[in-house]
Amino acid sequence: MIARLRIENLRSAHAGPFNLTLAPGECIAITGQSGSGKTLFLRMLADLDPSEGMVALDGQDRRRYPAPTWRARVTYCAAEPGWWADTIVSHFSPETSVRAAQLAPALGLDPALLKASVAQLSTGERQRFALIRGLVLKPAVLLLDEPTGSLDTGSTERVEWVLAESASSGTSIVMVTHNPAQAQRLGARQFRMQSGRLHPA
């Protein structure tokens, strides 16, 4: 079977080399101290930071994808999501906003909040809408930087359930988390990042 994501000798001046293979629907969890290169690794995979080496999606080299197409397929969700318009709904296209409204209740969010302005929402609500922003694209790989970092236990469970759901429909997940128990609940292969290198944990 062709790997969903194949990473060979991926490196930059600050991290790597990384070698990793990810099956469709597989989940990988990365723990490690801050500054160890976890975020950098995700950003390199999303091609947001320059890197050398090879990454292939479903057997096709990253260099053969236009950069925006690659990022829509291998989608990065930052730990502190950025926003570029006033209301939540203006961060979605007309089609994806329908899907966003359907997804919201599963994450414990009132769909009416879509019309609210970004500034009115709590940090946790914003983080979940940022996750929805990525999910509605139906990417092949989700790169999640502490997706439950600012959530309470109830919301964390809902996020985990939604993530497990999309993994079972074939989306592979690379997740940075501070919580080893979360990695176990998602049945993830676990790694530890230490000074820019990945070690099996």
Added chain:
Amino acid sequence: MKPILLSTGDVLIGAVLIVADGMLSLLLGLNLHRQLSIAAIRLVVQLLIIGFVLRAVFAIASPALTLAVVLVMVAVASREVAARPEQRLRNFGNYTIGAGSVAAATALTALLALTTAIRSTPWYDPHYAIPLAGIVLGNVLNGASLALDSMLGGVARERPGIEAQLALGVPYMKAMKGLIRASIRRALLPIVNQMSAAGLVTLPGIMTGQILAGMDPMEAAKYQILLMFLLSGGSGLASVLVAYLAAWRLTDDRQRLRIDRLAG
């Protein structure tokens, strides 16, 4: 009507007022008299030198010399544009963007005016070409430096929003659209203000000068209108160029936001 020429004595009468300013500063302890006298001396020296230089350039009337003078003016203006923002693009990016946009916008606007509306003979007559290039440059400099400052200052602040869009597969130029638009808007506000307040708040400089020099006010007004159009055209062109060039310097072949190309 002949312009009323000023004698040295007439200018000295004006100098009495500067001396009076200095006395006031001493009397009220404003501590401004030193700065005031230095500024007044600089004004006199700089303008007299320019007067001499222009007189010589007009007398020689060589196209090569005229071009050289204009190029020096462009170089000074580009340096100002590059130096204004707090942030610097690596590899002298501020300077190349400043020079490219200022030169292109000024050349296009001034050439258009000289070959169509003003129609001096020859079109590169230094009497017209140099002052026109100068006034266009002054405004182009303003627009370009505002646009560059706004782009380089804004990109660090708006980075999370821009990168969030990139991460979702939005093309780079589309993700930068908001910042580019805001920068061009900010660069054009001064000229919009100038145009809408012209004549009501102040008489614009060129019109004042030409009326003082004896020109009919209606003719002076027409001249000023043409100039304002030229200036807004030049500023618009320069700020659009600056905004897009800066956006282009901040990305690479994989449409990343390369904030690391900013130093300091």
